[in-house]
Amino acid sequence: MDAASSDAPVNYPPDPHLLRDLALWLEDEAGCYSAGFEITPWLCNPGGVRAGVIATLVDVIGGAEATRAVRPNWVATCDLMLHLADCPATGAVIARSRLLRRGRSTAVIEVDLRGEESDEASVGLATLTFSVLESRTELQQRDPRTYPARTEFFSKGPGLEAPIFDRLGVRPAPGAPGDLELASASYNLNSLNATQGGALALLVEASAEAAVSQPGEASGVVRDLEIHYLALGRTGPFRAHPRILRRGSESTLVRVDLVDTGADDRPVVMATASLENPAAKRTA
DSSP states (O other): OOOOOTTOOSSOSOSSOHHHHTTOEEEEETTEEEEEEEOOGGGEETTEEOHHHHHHHHHHHHHHHHHHHHTTSEEEEEEEEEEESOOOSSSEEEEEEEEEEEOSSEEEEEEEEESSSTTSOEEEEEEEEEEEEOOOSHHHHSOGGGSOSEEEOOOSSSOOOSOHHHHHTOEEOSSSTTOEEEOOOGGGBOTTSSBOHHHHHHHHHHHHHHHHOOTTSOOOEEEEEEEEEOSOOOSOOEEEEEEEEEEOSSEEEEEEEEEEGGGTTEEEEEEEEEEEOHHHHHHO
C-alpha cells in the first residue's frame, strides 16, 4: 500500500463528490460512531439498495473508527468484507462501528448495518482491516477529537439526479462482457488523493453484474463482497475484468480484478462478489 499523499485536500470532500451525492452523515455519540444515508431510486437496482453504496458507507464509518483508534497516525483500507441479509429499497441504512483490534500496523473494525434504528431487522454486517500510516498532511494531523459531533456530506447543488453508476462515469471497456472502466476524478477521490474505496467497490459491483447478466433478464443482485485493496488507485482509468468462478441455481460467484491502466496495469483491487440469481429470487 502506498504512503499518504503530501497534497491531499484539506477541505475534504470537495463539492461535487460521491460522498455528498450519497448525502452521507457521520455522528459521534459519546465515543460511538454511527452513520447513514437515505435510500433513493438512484442508489438501487431491482433488488434494493446497491451493495457498493453500502460498502461506501462502511468504508467511511470504518475509516473514522480506525482513525480515532490509531491517532496521531492515519489509515488506509486494506480489506473490506460485506455480507448483506437484506437490501431495502426505501427508508434509510444506519451503520454502527466498533473496534475489534488495534495492532501495531493494522486496525480491524466491525460495522453493523440496520434499516432505521437498532431494533429493526438487520441489513448486514461488514468487517474492515486498515493499514496504519504516518500522518503527513494538515488534514491527517488534525486531532479527531476536534471534529464536530455530526458531519453531513450534503451537496450544495441539486444532489444525485442519475443512477450512481452513470454519475460515477462507469463505462464499457474493450474486452469480454463485464470489462468496465472508471476514470480518476475529483468526484471520487479520498483523503489520500487516490480513488475512494467505495467508488472502486461500485466498479466491482457493476463489473460482476455485467458479467452474469443474460439478454432480456435482470442482472443478479450482489449480496456479498470481499475486496482486497492492493494499492492506492492514483492515475486511472481503472479497468475491471470479471471472471465467473461458480454459477449455481441460486447464486453466482464472480472474481473481479481492477488494474490502473495509467500505471502500467498496476493491480489495485482483487475482489469476489456473490450474486443472487434473479430466477432464484422470483421462486423464493
